[in-house]
Amino acid sequence: MTLEDYHRLRTVPTPYGPLFTKPGARGFPDPRYQLLAELPEIPSGARVLDLNPGVGLAAFAHARKGASVEAIEGSRAAFRALAENARAAGFKARVGLPWEAKEEAFDALLLALPAERGTRYVQAALAAAGRALKPGGLLWIAGSKKKGFDRYFKEAKREIGYGRVERREGPYRLAVLQKEKDPELPPLWRDFEAELRGHRLRFKTLPGVFSEDGVDPASRLLLETLPPLSPEDRVLDLGAGYGALSLPLAAEGAAVTGLEDELAGLRSLAESARENHLPVRALHSDVDEALTGDEKFTIVVTNPPFHVGGSVVLDVAKAFVHAAHRHLDKGGRFYLVANPFLKYEPLIESLFGNVETLRADRFKVLAATR
Numbered sequence: 001m002t003l004e005d006y007h008r009l010r011t012v013p014t015p016y017g018p019l020f021t022k023p024g025a026r027g028f029p030d031p032r033y034q035l036l037a038e039l040p041e042i043p044s045g046a047r048v049l050d051l052n053p054g055v056g057l058a059a060f061a062h063a064r065k066g067a068s069v070e071a072i073e074g075s076r077a078a079f080r081a082l083a084e085n086a087r088a089a090g091f092k093a094r095v096g097l098p099w100e101a102k103e104e105a106f107d108a109l110l111l112a113l114p115a116e117r118g119t120r121y122v123q124a125a126l127a128a129a130g131r132a133l134k135p136g137g138l139l140w141i142a143g144s145k146k147k148g149f150d151r152y153f154k155e156a157k158r159e160i161g162y163g164r165v166e167r168r169e170g171p172y173r174l175a176v177l178q179k180e181k182d183p184e185l186p187p188l189w190r191d192f193e194a195e196l197r198g199h200r201l202r203f204k205t206l207p208g209v210f211s212e213d214g215v216d217p218a219s220r221l222l223l224e225t226l227p228p229l230s231p232e233d234r235v236l237d238l239g240a241g242y243g244a245l246s247l248p249l250a251a252e253g254a255a256v257t258g259l260e261d262e263l264a265g266l267r268s269l270a271e272s273a274r275e276n277h278l279p280v281r282a283l284h285s286d287v288d289e290a291l292t293g294d295e296k297f298t299i300v301v302t303n304p305p306f307h308v309g310g311s312v313v314l315d316v317a318k319a320f321v322h323a324a325h326r327h328l329d330k331g332g333r334f335y336l337v338a339n340p341f342l343k344y345e346p347l348i349e350s351l352f353g354n355v356e357t358l359r360a361d362r363f364k365v366l367a368a369t370r
């Protein structure tokens with residue numbers, strides 16, 4: 001898949017009309033959204049908020065059925081498709097985090113439990129959903145028993161109000177709760193310190209970011225393997241998260257640009273850079289979407305996202321390799337850290353004409369010269 005293919009929106013047929021989606025965007029196909037879309041009980045004209053819409057199947061369905069729908073999404077990849085679906089079905093979509101929703105404003109809330117983003121994120125999203133509802137409003141949640149549905153449902157009943165399971169489809173559950181109480185938002189920010197390339201740094205993280213309590217060992221290995229940088233270096237960090245790679249390289253004097261798809265990660269990166277007085281340029285970007293085509297760097301680093309057996313996420317990692325090739329100066333160097341079983345070498349070799357294995361251990365560090 002080329003970068004152009006990666007970035008191209010496409011449509012898929014659904015019972016509610018053609019739905020825009022794209023590689024790297026979550027939300028379709030996904031049984032959680034299907035359960036939320038099929039809800040017959042939302043009255044036409046009701047004010048509905050979707051706090052984890054992905055590309056927006058459920059928001060799309062309810063807007064088409066006459067509800068007044070808003071959707072808040074943090075991923076740029078998902079948002080690009082969501083914005084098109086919002087235009088097509090006539091609902092409002094904005095970039096944001098669940099806990100930024102207006103309070104006591106909605107008759108119904110839709111939430112596909114974002115279990116893949118960790119317990120802290122799910123708990124914050126549930127509390128935010130409870131707060132956004134008017135008293136007596138309904139919260140519809142969908143999730144999988146294999147991903148903690150029962151536990152989250154129990155916690156939500158305790159914090160928000162009476163609830164019952166409405167549908168069961170294999171391991172998937174759809175439940176509804178009625179707002180009786182006003183849940184407290186849990187504390188959102190956490191921080192920790194780490195010593196990286198001789199710099200003591202303090203990181204600030206929001207719920208849902210990768211490796212939120214300490215620097216990932218693969219990222220550490222990449223940092224240990226990189227040669228010293230010079231102040232002339234312009235570094236691109238693809239999938240920067242809260243800046244485990246960006247910050248130490250900025251502390252070494254390089255000009256660093258960090259691209260991050262998830263708003264929680266991007267906010268954590270900006271806040272961590274501020275905390276350490278480091279001038280990192282942090283951009284909300286699906287792969288290289290936020291850069292102009294001709295913007296070039298001397299070094300590209302990445303610890304790319306992956307998911308075993310999850311083709312969507314490997315599409316993203318492959319797009320990272322293409323973006324590294326596109327945005328490197330001639331003679332520039334690309335460094336990638338990965339699990340040994342992920343075979344990036346053929347793609348890197350085919351684009352760069354060379355690939356080296358600098359470390360081969362619990363993780364491997366690959367490098368290539370443009």
Ligand SMILES: C[S@@+](CC[C@H](N)C(=O)[O-])C[C@H]1O[C@@H](n2cnc3c(N)ncnc32)[C@H](O)[C@@H]1O
Nearest residue numbers: 210219239240241244260261262286287303305
């Ligand atoms: C394995 S983590 C590495 C994070 C950080 N560089 C570190 O070393 O801790 C991969 C990062 O890529 C981000 N990501 C996933 N899909 C992306 C996309 N389409 N565009 C940009 N970043 C993406 C994830 O949100 C995550 O922060």
